Amino acid sequence: MEMEKKNIAIIILAVVLAASGIGNVMLAINLGLVELEPAEITTVVILKGGGPATLDPVTTWDYDSFDVQLQVLEGLVTYNLSNHPTYEIIPQLATSWGWNAAKDSIWFDLRRGVTFHDGTPFNAEAVKWNFDRVQHFINVTGDLVANGTSDLAFPSSLYYDSAGTTPIMNDTVVNSEYNVTVNLNFPFVMFLDLLTFEATTIVSPASTKHQYLDLTTDLLVGTGPYVYDSYTTDVEVRLHRYEDYWNTLPYFEEVVFSIIDDGVARNIAALAREGDIISGVMPEMLPTFNSSIYHTVFQLAEADLLYGYLEFNTQKLNSTWRDALSHAINY
Numbered sequence: 001m002e003m004e005k006k007n008i009a010i011i012i013l014a015v016v017l018a019a020s021g022i023g024n025v026m027l028a029i030n031l032g033l034v035e036l037e038p039a040e041i042t043t044v045v046i047l048k049g050g051g052p053a054t055l056d057p058v059t060t061w062d063y064d065s066f067d068v069q070l071q072v073l074e075g076l077v078t079y080n081l082s083n084h085p086t087y088e089i090i091p092q093l094a095t096s097w098g099w100n101a102a103k104d105s106i107w108f109d110l111r112r113g114v115t116f117h118d119g120t121p122f123n124a125e126a127v128k129w130n131f132d133r134v135q136h137f138i139n140v141t142g143d144l145v146a147n148g149t150s151d152l153a154f155p156s157s158l159y160y161d162s163a164g165t166t167p168i169m170n171d172t173v174v175n176s177e178y179n180v181t182v183n184l185n186f187p188f189v190m191f192l193d194l195l196t197f198e199a200t201t202i203v204s205p206a207s208t209k210h211q212y213l214d215l216t217t218d219l220l221v222g223t224g225p226y227v228y229d230s231y232t233t234d235v236e237v238r239l240h241r242y243e244d245y246w247n248t249l250p251y252f253e254e255v256v257f258s259i260i261d262d263g264v265a266r267n268i269a270a271l272a273r274e275g276d277i278i279s280g281v282m283p284e285m286l287p288t289f290n291s292s293i294y295h296t297v298f299q300l301a302e303a304d305l306l307y308g309y310l311e312f313n314t315q316k317l318n319s320t321w322r323d324a325l326s327h328a329i330n331y
Helices: 002-019 023-031 063-072 124-137 191-195 263-271 283-291 319-328
Strands: 043-048 077-079 089-091 094-099 105-110 169-176 179-184 226-232 236-241 254-259
Touching: 043 063, 043 263, 063 226, 063 236, 063 254, 089 094, 105 124, 124 169, 124 179, 263 283
Parallel strands: 043 254
Antiparallel strands: 077 089, 094 105, 105 179, 169 179, 226 236, 236 254
16 A cells, blocks of 8 residues: 555656656656767866966976966977877978078968967067067077066077077068068077967967966967966866857867866876866776776877986086086986
8 A cells, every 4th residue: 555655656646747848858867768879078178287387488487387377378389299209390370481402591471361369360579579578588689677577588598509698599570461580590490499488479469468478367368279268276277169260169168277286186086087188197997997888098109208407507608518417318
């Protein structure tokens, strides 16, 4: 008798829900009678161990900052990362270029019809403004004021000769709206490779102050496939797709870098499918990921890539001393 009462109650509940126009759908789904198309994923969540240390490309040296900036900013040229192992240099915001005979001056023809995320047109003046800004923060003039907003750019040594005394770039000249020449202080055939580095990616002059961008209050504005929205410190970075992007639109409408500092917690979050991509899988958890039907593990190499470098104070230690120490260490 008790069982009959329960069955009657269930039937009544189903009838009441059906009368609302919803119950029959819910009941059918629960019974597996209706097959639904899987929801289209428009947001990709990337689980990372750290957030950006800086928003400004001129003074960036860490991968967490690079990961964000490379979605928002572009340079004149870039590496073709799809062509392993040559990774040849290909056009990006520049469409062509050419050297003079002495290899100390190079011109760039720029891509037409490109706009920054703030609507500002990309042109030769924007390139000059950015390269002049790099020159300012690597202290070419020697009058850079060292304080919290204008100290020496962290990667400034890359833009000097091996002695650390002569800057590679001399000046940038606007030839026309879409053509610019960069004059060097000496022949430097690796200059195109240097331009692939993030410090010389192009930010919007209209939205970027001459001082360093503030990580918590400023916006990063470029020409790239994604627009920078916000950074909640140690929580997440949010980006959305730039619908007027000059190149092929990316698939995902939004990108979220979800920051979980603790490695165990980050891996557990990935296993719980709280993110779509994880950076930094713990080796001891690889078998769990490999056995999961919900995860795909890509092994990029048989061994990890680890590199190290030595930094010298080039103002105090001359090149002879630096050469001697470099040869003395077997690496």
